[in-house]
Structure formats: C-alpha cells, structure tokens
Amino acid sequence: MAKKKHVLKEDDEHDGSNTKKQVCRADFPPHFVFGVSTSSYQIEGGVNEGGRGKSIWDAFSHIEGKIVDGSNADVAVDHYNRYKEDIELISELGFKAYRFSISWPRIFPDGLGTKVNEEGIAFYNNVIDALLEKGIEPFVTLYHWDLPLHLHESIGGWLNKQIVDYFAKFADTCFEHFGDRVKNWGTINEPLHIAVGGYDTGRSAPGRNHNSSIETYLAAHHMILAHAAAVSIYHSKYKDKQGGQIGLVVDCEWAEANSDKIEDQCAAERRVEFQLGWFLHPLYFGDYPESMRDRLGEQLPQFTEEDEELLKSSTDFIGLNQYTSRLVSHAEDSVEEGHFEKAQQVAKIVEWEDGGIIGEKAASEWLYIVPWGMRKVLNYISHTYNNPPIYIMENGMDDEINENVPLHEMLDDKKRIEFYKGYLASVAQAIKDGVDVRGYCAWSLLDNFEWSHGYTKRFGLVYVDYKNGLTRHPKSSAFWFKSFLKDNQE
Template sequence: MVKKEELLKEYEQVEPTNVSKTHFPPNFVFGVATSAYQIEGACEEGNRGASIWDDFTHTEGKIIDKSNGDVAVDHYHRYKEDIDLIAKLGFDAYRFSISWSRIFPDGLGTKINMEGITFYNNIIDALLQKGIQPYVTLYHWDLPLHLHESMGGWLNKEIVKYFEIYADTCFASFGDRVKNWITINEPLQTAVNGYCTGIFAPGRHQHSSTEPYLVAHHQILAHAAAFSLYQRKYKDKQGGNIGLVVDCEWAEANSDKIEDKSAAARRLDFQIGWYLHPIYYGDYPEVMRNNLGDQLPKFMQKDKELVRNSLDFVGLNHYTSRFIAHATKSPEEGSFYEAQEMERLVEWEGGEVIGEKAASEWLYVVPWGLRKVLNYIAKTYNNPPIYVTENGMDDEENDSSPLHEMLDDKLRVRYFKGYLSAVAQAIKDGADVRGYFVWSLLDNFEWAQGYTKRFGLVYVDYKNGLVRHPKSSAYWFMRFLKGNEEKNGKEE
C-alpha cells in the first residue's frame, strides 16, 4: 500500500504556502462554471422542448429527494443578477451550457427556436458588457427527449448529423462573440451512468456490455463532426477554439507491485484514453481493445481521419483521486468496471483516509491528484493546451443549520487553496494549463442527488425565494483574484 510520507514528500517541497494569483501566468483564465439543466429552470418557457432529464427526473425513484430541474435556481429569469455576481467576484470567464432543446425543441434541426437564440444572446451580451468571456458547452447531458424516443438518441449513428446541425446553428448565432467552445461535457458519464449503471438519464442498463461503448463512439464522432464543420465554415472568420471536456479521477497505484501499476494505468486509459486516444492516436487504447474485444466499436478509415487531431484544447473536469489495486473481479458492477480489473481504494498504508471527505460519498480532498493528472495529460498527449473546466467540492444540504454556518465553508476554502496550488505546480512542471473554472457558481440541481448536495460558491436559499448569498469561499476568491488573498476576514 502507498506510504503517505513518500508520496507527499515531493509535493510538499514545492507547495506554495499561500497560493496567489502571482503563481499563474499573466493571461491565465479564472472562471466559474454551470450547466443549463442544473440552473435554468423555466422548463416550459421560451418554447423549450423536453430533454431526457425532464423525463428522468419525473420518473419515480430516480432522484434521491424526488426533485427535478423544472425551476432549478431560476437562472432563466435571474441571469442578470447571476452575471453581476460573477463580475463582483472578479472572474474573467463564465462556462455555461446551451440547452439543445431550447434551440431545437425536437432536436431535429428543422426549425430554429428564436426565443432560445434570444435568451443565449442576452446572456452572452450581458457577460461581455461586464468584461467576462463566455466559454460555451454545446452538450451537458440534456439530450432533446424526442431524439431519444424517436431514434434512440446516442445509440443511433444518425445523432452525429443532428448534433452537427445544432452545432452549426450555435456557431452561426453566437460565434461572432463566443471564442471558446466545448462540444461535449464528460462523455464518459453519459456513456457509463446513462447507459451502463442507469443512474443518470436516460437510465438504461439492460445492455450494459455494449451500449456504453456505442454511445461513446457516437459522441466522439459528433464532437469530431462539429470540430470539422467549424474549421471549414467558421474558423477563418470567427477565430475561435474548440475543445472536448473529459473527466478523470486520478489513479494512483496502490503499491510498487507491477500488477497494481498496470491496474492504475488501465484505469487512466479507461477514463481519459477512451476519448483522447482516438483523437491523438487514431484508435481506442490497446488495453480497452484487449479487454473488451467486440464490445468496442471499430472506427472506419474515414472516421479515423475525421477524429484525428479534432481539438484545440483539452478540458479536464477533476474533483478527487483514488488508490488503484489490481483485482480479478471488480467490486463495482457493470462491464465498464469489470473490464478494468481493478479496485478503487481510499486509504493510505496506515489506514488513514486519502483526504478529508466532502459531502458526496465519492469525493475526497486530494489536491496532489490534480497535479498528477495534468502532468499525465501533458506527457501522454504531447502537452496540449488544457483548461481545468470543473473543480470543486460539495457540502450536505442541512435544513437545521443556521445560514451563517452554511455560508462559512472552511473546507471548500482549503480545497481551492490546495487544488490551485496543484495547478500552479503543474504549470511549473511544464504542463500547458491555460485556465481554471470553479464548479460551481451556484448551488444547484445536482443530478441524481437532487438538491441534497451544494457545490456553489454562492448559497441559494431554496426555501426563501432562491435568494443568493455568497459563501466564505466566494469572498476568498474575490480577494485571490484581486491579489490580496492573504488578508483575513470577509469583504464588507
């Protein structure tokens, strides 16, 4: 098992005692992030069509607190207030997602919904008026329900064509002002949680040995089709950049044994390699081909050519890390986990937990893991430009705690200090990291966990009119971004 002292020795030698903005390059981007279904609400306003998450959240037993995103935190009506908050806190950038079914209510691309176009134009213009750069995600899990019900959604290769039409419309409508695009957010989570374990929309698990890999394959092709379209039609005029967001929990070998090191390497190939290997090397990682065989689709030659080098930057969503040990039988169900032949562990050699625990059962505070995964991407994929597109931690919703206690989020402040230090170290190590986005601006609808978990820099009072209250972490960031983060106490 891993000895804590040995692993942390190098990390602690270079850790800034008090991370500051001066540890980052002058043009480094600091932003906050959200997604449409989690914050917008107004599910039947503005001619919006239903998404798979509307259907999923209204299905009994899917969401822990029986909640949904019908209203969420009402960003649809409060976007100006929320953008004012971003500006007040001092962030350079705002990453948000467009709801596909606000642009095309049926997903098919036959008739543009101008009310949806107007809504996002208003957001983009309001951001730019405040000097905040929009970073726009085209797909953050909320597939138009009609596409799922009529043709199987991501299971059908036709989805690539419809995604390309949707992307084209967004580039044409917003690309004069939006210069940073993300095609798809965390395709792994859609594939595994949506089509293997079934805990996310659309909740499929009946064919878990094949469907996740088909879904992933079509997402890669959809991303590449949108990238290719942008190069042909918009790049010269608009000059924007396009990336794909992958998510990765750092995998640290549980010992020096070769089987544990191999298991950790496998784990990374199944997380990051699944999506980045086809883009950088033309095919899925060898270990996935070996362990999955015919379950993994094959790229036709024309698809390989489409996919190769189809991004300007890598977006990384990272929250936590695990120790990985070889295991012939995975304790986690589903072919995705079984094929990895590994076990995820959370304890150091002496039995101490890997890091302080946040509210979610999967989330431990492990700053050194972010440095390692950034360096891994740099080394494995020829040092591409990287944006940390999500990073953060959650508190448990607590009805009985007074507001001032919920706002004093000391662990979150420690989390950000540690993880920002790790980013600064990775840059010093040579990784080309260009930006960092906090997840999330606001407490919001947290997928299957409903409103039981709070990730926001800003507390949303669900019981009293969705009033926004910045937390201690928001004020810490305000000082950090102004360059005087060492001062104690809150801003007045």
C-alpha cells in the same frame, strides 16, 4: 510502499494544501483565465418557457425513485429569469470567464434541427451580451447531458449513428448565431459519465442498464464522432473568420497504484486509460487504448478510415473536469458496479496500507479531497498527448444540505476555501512542471440541481436559499476568490 507514500505526502506539502504555503494569483501566468462554471439543466429552470422542448433529464427526473430527494429541475435556481443577477455576481467576484452550456432543446425543441427556436437564440444572445458588457469571457459547452427527449424516443439518442448529424446541425447553428462573440467552445461535457451513467448503471438519463456491454461503448463511440463532426464544421466554416477554439471536455479521477507491485502499477495505468484514453486516444492516435481493446474486444466499435480522418486534429484544447483521486490495485474479479467498471479489473481504495486515508471526505460518497491528484492528471495529459493546451472546466467540492444549520454557518465554508487553495496550488505546480494549463473554472457558481442527488448537495460558491425565493448569498469561498483574483492588481 512506505517510500511511495512518503513521496506523495511531500508532494502534498509542495502543492499548497499544506498551510505553510499560500497560493496567490501571481503563481499563475498573467493571461491565465479564472472563471466559474454551471450547466443549463442544473440552473436554468424555465422548462416550459421560451419555446423549450423536453430533455431526457426532464423525463428521468420525474420518474419516482430516480432522484434521491424526489426533486426535479423544472425551476432549478431560475437562472433563465435571473441571469442578469447571476452575471452581476460573477462580475463582482472578479472572475473573467463564465463556462456555461446551451440547452439543445432550447435551440431545437425536437432536436432534429428543422426549425430554430428564436426565443432560445435570443436568450443565449442576451446571456452572452450581458457577459461581454461586464468584461467576462464566455466559455460555451454545446452538450451538458440534456439531450432533446424526442431524439431519444424517436431514434434511440446516442445509440443511433444518426445522432452525429443532428448534433453537427445543432453545433453549426450555435456557431452561426453566437460565434461572432464566443471564442471558446466545448463540444460534449464528460462523455464518460453520459455513457456509463446513462447506458451502463442507469443512474443518469436516459436510465438504460439492460444491454450495457454493448450500449455503453456504442453511445461513447457516437459521442466521439459527434465531437469530431462539430470540430470539423467549426474548423472549416468558422474558425478563420471567428478566431475561436474548440475542444472536448473529459473527466478523470487520478488513479494511484496502491503498491509497487507490477500488477497494481498496470491497474492504475489501465484505470486512467479507461477514463481519459477512452475519449482522447481516438482524437490523438485514431483508436481506443490497447488496454480497452484487450479487455472489451468486439464490444468496442471500430473506427472506419473515414472516421480516423475526421478524428485527426479534432481538438484545439482539452477541457478537464477533476475533483478527486483513488488508490488502485489489480482485482481479477472487480466488485465495482456496472460493466465498464468490472471490465477494468481494478479495485478502488481510499485507505493506504497503514490505514491512513487518501484525503478528507467532502459530502458526496465519491469525493475525497486529494490536491496532488490534480497535478498528476495534468502531467499525465501533457506527457501522453504531446502537451496540449488544457482548460480546467470544473473543480470543486460539496457540502451536505442541512436545514438545521443556521445560514451564517452554511456560508462560512472554510473547508471549501482550503480545497481551492490546495487544488489551485497543485495547478500552479503543474504549470511549473511545464504543463500548458491556460485556465481554471470553479464548480460551481451556484448551488443547484445535482443530477440524481437533487438538491441534497451544495457545490456553489454562492448559496441559494431554496425555501426563501431562491435568494443568492455569496459564501466565504466566493469572497476568498474575490481577494485571490485581486492579488495581482494591487
């Protein structure tokens, strides 16, 4: 154990989190793209503007007790009306990519695809055109959690296989209207969190948790098929003439075995398979990982031969969201919350056996700063799935909101700068390892509505003053990125 830990500490020094080595733009290939990320529900607001329909998060956030500060995203940070200002910020900071999502209920208010909302099409056309005018490449996610409420209420949302056809129609419409200018598409963002948060623990919309041993895996199954259906449409109808690419966006906390014991090594591998393998194994191997089949049995749905055919070659790249890591040991009776976590038979730990902590803690209870975990996840994906192209779609850390701290102190986010230095150096090292990483987007451009945490957590490179007209103030980390991105141009 002591030797294993020592190796990780050495890696930590080499990955750039140690101040002895400063990461710079020249550590990345010339065509590597750097961007920032957001999502529609978290920043847009304008829930009753432009013909937008209701989403499941509109309903969920208005249920008392679901959001810790009692807030909602009816206004959010008003990106719907301020998108030009926000795109100007992206440009001034030197980013060449913007990863954002399209609100499904803004395109089809009822989700059914019977009538396109032209005002919604116009809004995203304006966003895309404004980005291109500034030389910023749009990376568009089709689904970032805001399912049209009508689809949930009328057919059960992701629990009904009909959702695959409705999502395919939505995707087709987006390709048709935006694909002449959008060349980078993500289908679904973090299907793991949608399935577990929405249908297991109930901490996310739609907040179901009474039949989790079935619904969690059924919802995930339908998301995988919806992804594959959208990719099939793009490949068959649009790819040749539009020349773009399309992939799935998954998330993973790296799991590091807490000892050299075989049961802990297996537990760590199992943990990663339950996170990444749940969604990537079907796309590359046609079925779920054996570790999931062994533990879940008939609770995992089966793919038909037709499904397996659809799944083949159903991603041009992998989008990865990576924030943190955990030490993992085998636990016969897991104390983790929810059916999905318990089924893994793992214990997640933040301290080494000698008491040292895995990494400094950010504001969220789940987020420990572990740069070397990024390199390990990237290498795992490369080795397991035959070195696919990877775009990091989200990576960042949060501060706690504190009304008593002066604005200039909130803007001087030194810890976030060190976070990015460490994680970016880890990405650069993975590229040297041979991993095909092609882009990186920081989460997030703006402080915003952080789901069940409301406005209590701030992930933004740009501070949003919630009490004074939603004024934007770039933080020190934003200026650090501006300097970093200029590095190879001088």
